[in-house]
Amino acid sequence: MPNHxxxxxxxxxxxxxxxKGLCGIFLFVLFSIACEKTMPILIEENELLDGPIEGLSTExxxxxxxxxxxxxxDIFTIEKGLGPIFxxxxxxxxxxxxxxxxxxxxxxRFGQSDTISGNQFLNFGGPQLQNRAIPGYEPEQxxxxxAFTNLLAPAVTGLGFLDAVSDADVIALADPNDADxxxxxxxxxxxxxxxxxxxxxxxxSQNGQYITRFGKKGAAYDLLHQTSGAYxxxxxxxxxxxxxxxxxxxxxxxxVASQTVHDVVFYLKTLKAPLRRDEGAPDVMAGEQxxxxxxxxxxxTPTLQTGFSSIDVLSYKEFYPFTDLLLHDMGxxxxxxxxxxxxxxxxxxxxxxxxxxxxxxxxxGNYFLLHDGRATSIEDAILFHGGEAEQSxxxxxxxxxxxxxxxxxxxxxx
Amino acid sequence: xxxxxxYEHKIILLSLIFFVGLNLQAQKLDSPILRTAKDTSRxxxxxxxxxxxxxxxxxxxxxxxxxxxEANSLxxxxxxxxxxxxxxxxxFTIFMSASITKRIKFLSELEFENGTKEIAIEFAAMDxxxxxxxxxxGGVMMNPIGAFNQNHDGPIWEFVxxxxxxxxxxxxxxxxxxxxxxGKTNKGNWIIGYEAYLTNGFDNSIIDNEEGKTFLLATKxxxxxFASNNSGNPLLTGKIAIKNRNVGELGLSYMGGIxxxxxxxxxxxxxxxxxxxxxxxxxxxxNTMGTYIVGEYTFIMVDVPLTYTQQYGNKQQGxxxxxxxxxxxxxILDWEKASLNIAARLDYVDWNLGTFKETNTxxxxxxxxxxxxxxxxxxxxxxxxxNYRYQWQKDILSxxxxxTAAWLFGFSTYF
Numbered sequence: 129m130p131n132h133x134x135x136x137x138x139x140x141x142x143x144x145x146x147x148k149g150l151c152g153i154f155l156f157v158l159f160s161i162a163c164e165k166t167m168p169i170l171i172e173e174n175e176l177l178d179g180p181i182e183g184l185s186t187e188x189x190x191x192x193x194x195x196x197x198x199x200x201x202d203i204f205t206i207e208k209g210l211g212p213i214f215x216x217x218x219x220x221x222x223x224x225x226x227x228x229x230x231x232x233x234x235x236x237r238f239g240q241s242d243t244i245s246g247n248q249f250l251n252f253g254g255p256q257l258q259n260r261a262i263p264g265y266e267p268e269q270x271x272x273x274x275a276f277t278n279l280l281a282p283a284v285t286g287l288g289f290l291d292a293v294s295d296a297d298v299i300a301l302a303d304p305n306d307a308d309x310x311x312x313x314x315x316x317x318x319x320x321x322x323x324x325x326x327x328x329x330x331x332x333s334q335n336g337q338y339i340t341r342f343g344k345k346g347a348a349y350d351l352l353h354q355t356s357g358a359y360x361x362x363x364x365x366x367x368x369x370x371x372x373x374x375x376x377x378x379x380x381x382x383x384v385a386s387q388t389v390h391d392v393v394f395y396l397k398t399l400k401a402p403l404r405r406d407e408g409a410p411d412v413m414a415g416e417q418x419x420x421x422x423x424x425x426x427x428x429t430p431t432l433q434t435g436f437s438s439i440d441v442l443s444y445k446e447f448y449p450f451t452d453l454l455l456h457d458m459g460x461x462x463x464x465x466x467x468x469x470x471x472x473x474x475x476x477x478x479x480x481x482x483x484x485x486x487x488x489x490x491x492x493g494n495y496f497l498l499h500d501g502r503a504t505s506i507e508d509a510i511l512f513h514g515g516e517a518e519q520s521x522x523x524x525x526x527x528x529x530x531x532x533x534x535x536x537x538x539x540x541x542x
Numbered sequence: 543x544x545x546x547x548x549y550e551h552k553i554i555l556l557s558l559i560f561f562v563g564l565n566l567q568a569q570k571l572d573s574p575i576l577r578t579a580k581d582t583s584r585x586x587x588x589x590x591x592x593x594x595x596x597x598x599x600x601x602x603x604x605x606x607x608x609x610x611x612e613a614n615s616l617x618x619x620x621x622x623x624x625x626x627x628x629x630x631x632x633x634f635t636i637f638m639s640a641s642i643t644k645r646i647k648f649l650s651e652l653e654f655e656n657g658t659k660e661i662a663i664e665f666a667a668m669d670x671x672x673x674x675x676x677x678x679x680g681g682v683m684m685n686p687i688g689a690f691n692q693n694h695d696g697p698i699w700e701f702v703x704x705x706x707x708x709x710x711x712x713x714x715x716x717x718x719x720x721x722x723x724x725g726k727t728n729k730g731n732w733i734i735g736y737e738a739y740l741t742n743g744f745d746n747s748i749i750d751n752e753e754g755k756t757f758l759l760a761t762k763x764x765x766x767x768f769a770s771n772n773s774g775n776p777l778l779t780g781k782i783a784i785k786n787r788n789v790g791e792l793g794l795s796y797m798g799g800i801x802x803x804x805x806x807x808x809x810x811x812x813x814x815x816x817x818x819x820x821x822x823x824x825x826x827x828x829n830t831m832g833t834y835i836v837g838e839y840t841f842i843m844v845d846v847p848l849t850y851t852q853q854y855g856n857k858q859q860g861x862x863x864x865x866x867x868x869x870x871x872x873x874i875l876d877w878e879k880a881s882l883n884i885a886a887r888l889d890y891v892d893w894n895l896g897t898f899k900e901t902n903t904x905x906x907x908x909x910x911x912x913x914x915x916x917x918x919x920x921x922x923x924x925x926x927x928x929n930y931r932y933q934w935q936k937d938i939l940s941x942x943x944x945x946t947a948a949w950l951f952g953f954s955t956y957f
Contacts, residue, residue, distance in 0.1 A: 166930065166947060166949070167619035167622065167624065167947045168619060168620070168621055168622050168932075168945035168946065168947055169622050170621070170622025170623065171621050171622060202752075203751070203752045203753065203754040205747075205750050205751060205752060206746075206750050207750075210750075214851075216851065216853075217754055217851060217853060218754060221754070221851070221853060224937055224938075224939050224941060225937075225941060230898075230901075230939050231898070231900040231901050232852055232898040232899070232900050232901065232939075233851075234900065260849060260850060260851050261847075261849045261850070262750070262850070263746065263749070263750075263802060263812045263815070263847050263850065264811045264812040265849075266849065267849045489941055489942055490939070490941060491939065491941075492901075492903060492906070492939035492940045492941060493940060493941070494901075494903065
């Protein structure tokens with residue numbers, strides 16, 4: 129065979145090896161990219177507080193994502209209007225992972241001690257103490273003799289469902305004069321509302337006041353009211369809805385666009401209701417029965433129903449928040465002497481218990497429960513109950529250790 | 543952020559066409575253009591990296607040009623949710639040097655990041671040599687904090703991503719207008735070098751930015767930093783490095799000064815607020831195995847007002863360490879000095895060291911990552927890299943970490 133043919137054959141062999149080698153590398157790259165096993169596993173929906181309600185339309189999902197970005201990623205800077213006095217630089221600073229707040233951003237409200245004279249310290253920086261300031265400014269100091277309370281931000285999941293409960297349903301749960309004699313006398317928070325809110329369908333009025341339901345004292349009418357107030361009081365951001373600058377007391381141009389506020393409100397409305405875990409476990413089921421037996425469910429109403437909502441997936445749905453949206457007297461131990469709207473200083477709105485078991489994953493691995501985070505475990509929180517919940521607390525203390533464990537497991541499953 | 547105007551973009555584009563043409567010329571065998579190889583002798587230290595690059599030079603012209611290009615694919619998944627496959631034109635950098643006289647030289651480096659998303663002059667300085675131990679440098683220079691800032695060219699590294707510490711804690715390729723001195727001397731196996739510069743400094747954005755954390759990198763968005771000094775006080779950057787030819791190189795650097803605009807028009811606006819950055823870097827090669835090890839540690843202290851939010855930390859730290867092991871060094875295909883390396887990097891950054899005043903619990907805001915890599919170098923100037931990065935990042939409250947994994951495949955080459 130001529131030499132050049134041998135060389136050609138050898139070259140061809142080498143070339144084939146080279147091509148095989150290159151193919152091998154290419155396939156390795158492809159395989160690597162396709163190999164989902166090298167990627168972090170998807171976290172189960174019931175292990176997460178955040179995420180949208182199932183069944184949103186494409187348009188609604190787009191708005192949800194916009195609101196998500198504003199809520200979780202929009203950090204206010206001095207240039208964007210932060211402060212000059214403030215508590216937090218973003219919504220997510222107080223609601224990490226859409227969960228409850230952490231004591232490092234505990235905020236203080238002050239200036240109102242009764243339901244008649246209103247807030248007497250509005251000219252001294254009330255109702256919220258902005259305890260942070262941008263460089264060059266001094267934060268507010270709590271005025272002497274002002275009634276005050278410390279608050280942690282609540283979780284924000286499932287709020288759209290709570291918003292869509294009809295006033296009639298809230299009234300139906302109330303028993304202001306304890307007519308049934310069970311020692312529990314929840315009442316709706318009738319309060320004046322700002323003119324920018326839109327009344328919900330079949331809204332009920334009483335002497336020019338409406339049922340308000342958001343916030344620890346339930347003093348905010350809806351999520352627009354709550355959100356505009358948070359932009360203004362927490363971050364020092366003025367809007368078309370709340371245009372008064374917290375530092376100067378003067379009306380400012382909006383520092384956040386109305387559309388942004390609406391997108392955030394939409395996001396809050398369409399965050400899913402927390403999903404339960406270990407629902408069928410025997411201890412959890414036993415705990416659920418104990419929850420009713422010792423009358424926790426008298427205020428922490430397990431099941432509510434929405435009325436009409438402009439968001440289809442929220443309309444006429446049964447859901448399980450474990451709240452009655454009513455004000456209850458919680459006794460002297462939880463009475464800080466400060467109040468809002470028409471709530472007494474000892475009265476607090478029943479907080480929803482859904483998502484309780486996931487709270488610590490949004491609070492740095494620890495529980496900080498009740499309005500100011502003073503309870504560092506679920507049991508602590510139960511033992512701080514008083515007033516209308518005094519008997520339930522006593523009932524809890526009379527349970528065996530096993531039963532207490534079952535009740536806690538049930539609460540952690542929410 | 544775009545720093546250049548429309549007309550400046552046009553000038554840059556014309557320059558690019560010129561450089562690309564020059565490069566193509568250099569590839570012809572009979573071209574008068576010569577490629578000056580990178581000096582791989584053991585005399586070089588990290589501080590020499592700006593000049594120690596392959597350049598193209600035409601005949602006896604004092605002008606030499608060069609650059610590098612990096613591109614890669616990226617497939618990421620965060621907590622199990624993938625954003626799909628992307629392609630990044632990560633970096634395109636052009637450098638140009640000139641020997642003006644025997645003792646005066648000039649070098650510039652222009653970087654295009656992610657296409658034209660970020661265009662920056664990283665380096666444009668004149669050097670005057672009086673003595674090996676006394677050289678003057680003035681213009682736009684890279685502050686020599688750590689070694690990566692000095693020695694950051696993509697083709698040198700086995701990883702597509704820059705070290706997190708160098709890119710997210712320190713401002714990678716951080717450069718400023720200023721003046722200073724540098725020098726180097728050697729005796730036996732020992733080489734010692736120093737650098738000391740006064741430059742423009744940081745600004746208030748390091749504690750007022752859309753990252754929601756103390757973030758030195760935010761200051762790179764200030765286009766005025768080459769024209770004026772925000773605080774009116776110079777930033778001091780100094781570095782001492784010592785190298786033993788048989789052992790390796792160790793560098794200690796400091797960067798510090800007032801960062802905030804504390805007065806304006808003669809009126810006091812705030813207290814003078816300082817930052818201090820310390821860095822320790824080293825690199826060594828284990829001769830028996832050929833294993834190359836490089837690492838850097840940084841500690842940062844920033845005077846954050848006590849009345850500000852704890853979200854902006856006053857202490858930060860981070861490190862990275864790379865281990866690179868050559869596996870094959872021989873002719874592969876038609877490449878005479880090809881090599882195949884495996885490598886691994888460990889990244890750590892904590893943007894907010896300390897504990898919450900209210901709970902005495904640890905402040906999170908930290909990140910860990912490991913990145914194994916396979917790199918193929920057909921020549922010393924070109925690298926193909928396949929990286930897999932797995933990262934754990936905690937929020938400020940130390941909630942369960944966000945897990946992110948990424949496959950990156952790309953190349954980086956000098957031209």
